[in-house]
Amino acid sequence: MSAFDSTALLLTGMVLLLSLLLWLYPRRSSRLPPGPGFALPLLGHLHLMGKDPRATFRKWRRQYGDIFSLYMGRQLTVVLNGHKVIKEALVKRGDAFSDRPDFGKLADTVSREKGVVAASGAELKTVRKACLEILREFGMGKNLLAEKIQEEVTEYIRTIASKDGQPFDMTHLTQISVSNNICSILFGKRFDYNDQAFMDYLKAHDNLSAGQSSSLALIFPALRHIPGDPFKAHKFVQDFRLLLETFIQPIVTRHIQELDSGSNPPEDFITAYLRRVRQDEADQKVSYITEKSLPMVIFHLFGGGTGTTATTLRWAVAYFLHHPDVQEKCHKEIMEVIGDDRRPTMQDRPEMTYLEATTMEVLRIANVAPLGVPHATSCDVSFAGYTIPKGTTVIPNLDSVLHAPEVWEDPDTFRPERFIGPDGNLIRYEEFIPFSTGRRVCLGESLARMELFLYLAAMIQHFRFLPPEDGQLPSLEGSLGFTYTPMPFTFRAVPRCK
Numbered sequence: 194m195s196a197f198d199s200t201a202l203l204l205t206g207m208v209l210l211l212s213l214l215l216w217l218y219p220r221r222s223s224r225l226p227p228g229p230g231f232a233l234p235l236l237g238h239l240h241l242m243g244k245d246p247r248a249t250f251r252k253w254r255r256q257y258g259d260i261f262s263l264y265m266g267r268q269l270t271v272v273l274n275g276h277k278v279i280k281e282a283l284v285k286r287g288d289a290f291s292d293r294p295d296f297g298k299l300a301d302t303v304s305r306e307k308g309v310v311a312a313s314g315a316e317l318k319t320v321r322k323a324c325l326e327i328l329r330e331f332g333m334g335k336n337l338l339a340e341k342i343q344e345e346v347t348e349y350i351r352t353i354a355s356k357d358g359q360p361f362d363m364t365h366l367t368q369i370s371v372s373n374n375i376c377s378i379l380f381g382k383r384f385d386y387n388d389q390a391f392m393d394y395l396k397a398h399d400n401l402s403a404g405q406s407s408s409l410a411l412i413f414p415a416l417r418h419i420p421g422d423p424f425k426a427h428k429f430v431q432d433f434r435l436l437l438e439t440f441i442q443p444i445v446t447r448h449i450q451e452l453d454s455g456s457n458p459p460e461d462f463i464t465a466y467l468r469r470v471r472q473d474e475a476d477q478k479v480s481y482i483t484e485k486s487l488p489m490v491i492f493h494l495f496g497g498g499t500g501t502t503a504t505t506l507r508w509a510v511a512y513f514l515h516h517p518d519v520q521e522k523c524h525k526e527i528m529e530v531i532g533d534d535r536r537p538t539m540q541d542r543p544e545m546t547y548l549e550a551t552t553m554e555v556l557r558i559a560n561v562a563p564l565g566v567p568h569a570t571s572c573d574v575s576f577a578g579y580t581i582p583k584g585t586t587v588i589p590n591l592d593s594v595l596h597a598p599e600v601w602e603d604p605d606t607f608r609p610e611r612f613i614g615p616d617g618n619l620i621r622y623e624e625f626i627p628f629s630t631g632r633r634v635c636l637g638e639s640l641a642r643m644e645l646f647l648y649l650a651a652m653i654q655h656f657r658f659l660p661p662e663d664g665q666l667p668s669l670e671g672s673l674g675f676t677y678t679p680m681p682f683t684f685r686a687v688p689r690c691k
């Protein structure tokens with residue numbers, strides 16, 4: 194090859210590389226909301242996000258305003274901040290802002306089904322409606338379910354009492370117990386607190402919600418083949434498979450066999466959903482309610498019903514340990530309304546303003562889903578003077594509402610009294626949106642609120658929470674993955690004397 198040929202080859206290579214980089218380099222159009230400048234090819238602004246996106250978003254909000262944009266990889270993403278903007282988008286313009294983005298190619302290697310959390314458009318409408326109707330059939334928000342939860346709470350309290358006031362970590366016990374409530378609805382059964390297989394499933398669920406995989410791994414599934422799994426991509430696929438294929442799918446298959454063979458499957462969510470599938474088939478209706486999508490729907494309800502409520506209970510105990518006065522005020526109210534010789538019931542709830550205010554303050558300050566779940570635009574939208582294209586990922590930054598200093602005085606101070614008015618009644622702030630707002634508001638909100646009340650009332654009725662003998666208090670700085678969880682801690686649950 195002559196020197197001329199090699200130079201030409203080198204130049205052509207450089208031009209091709211430059212074109213590829215330019216093609217990969219995300220550029221923001223002038224009609225988009227402003228945002229950080231330098232986006233890398235492939236990574237976009239991921240390298241600027243830091244360990245705690247909440248802190249980065251607070252900084253960018255100060256710099257660019259309530260609506261800013263960035264690139265997560267090559268995906269255009271708009272972050273909405275403050276109650277006014279989030280309400281405007283998710284509630285008033287809910288028609289345009291209620292889709293979900295593609296949750297990543299790594300998840301697609303396990304299943305492409307959308308279930309409920311990842312569904313958009315007509316599929317979302319049909320599946321969400323069916324889920325809500327069936328959950329209500331099984332008593333969500335009603336006494337029937339409250340009684341079931343009370344039985345689970347009784348078992349939970351018995352197990353805590355068996356610790357004899359010695360220090361323990363409540364994480365696994367609380368997770369299994371809370372998960373049993375949604376499992377009773379979904380599968381018609383609860384799991385023993387020592388069931389090792391179930392504990393492994395919960396561990397896999399924990400790993401997924403801790404967001405162990407990097408954002409890069411979610412976008413580039415091939416990273417799971419790198420030896421040593423540095424991006425935790427292989428682990429993500431393993432955990433996802435364990436839950437979907439080893440835990441949930443066999444239960445669904447058993448229900449299908451029982452239903453089709455005329456034997457009696459348990460009267461639970463799966464059977465109710467399958468009856469709808471069969472009905473739509475009999476009516477020859479083209480429907481999104483299908484046998485194939487059912488395992489993913491169950492995966493989402495199981496996931497939603499397992500992590501967040503248990504995490505909120507752990508945050509509540511962490512704050513009680515830091516604020517014994519709040520614990521005592523809750524106990525005093527419980528003694529006045531319920532006493533110590535019967536179980537708390539849902540009928541007691543309206544009388545218990547201080548416990549309710551305390552629960553709301555825990556939900557606000559701990560804010561277990563600080564960035565919500567990403568939404569996506571279903572069409573090109575003109576919004577606040579910008580044009581946001583169809584398919585843009587939208588992050589409703591709930592942290593910007595629940596910790597807004599203009600709404601909550603000293604937002605980082607734990608003070609249940611902020612939810613109680615001068616007349617002694619609860620104040621229902623419009624800005625209190627830990628379950629998000631609009632068409633995709635948390636589907637399990639009333640179940641979660643019922644659980645939080647029944648667990649906390651019974652826990653405080655029976656025990657005084659104290660730090661271990663060395664006085665070590667839990668950190669109030671948690672770990673942020675898909676949810677915001679407390680760091681592991683131990684405490685003593687000392688029985689209250691009758």
Ligand code: HEM
Pocket residue numbers: 309310311321375493494497498499501502505561562565566567589627628629630632633634635636637638640641
């Ligand atoms: C303290 C407890 C809980 C909190 C703080 C919480 C919070 C949230 C938030 C912020 C969202 C995102 C809404 C959006 O996209 O705008 C969500 C969605 C969801 N939650 Fe919860 N949640 C809790 C408990 C539960 C429970 C007990 C269930 C069980 C059924 C559940 C099931 C779901 C489902 C299925 C979705 C997706 C809804 C959709 O995509 O349309 N959650 N939750």
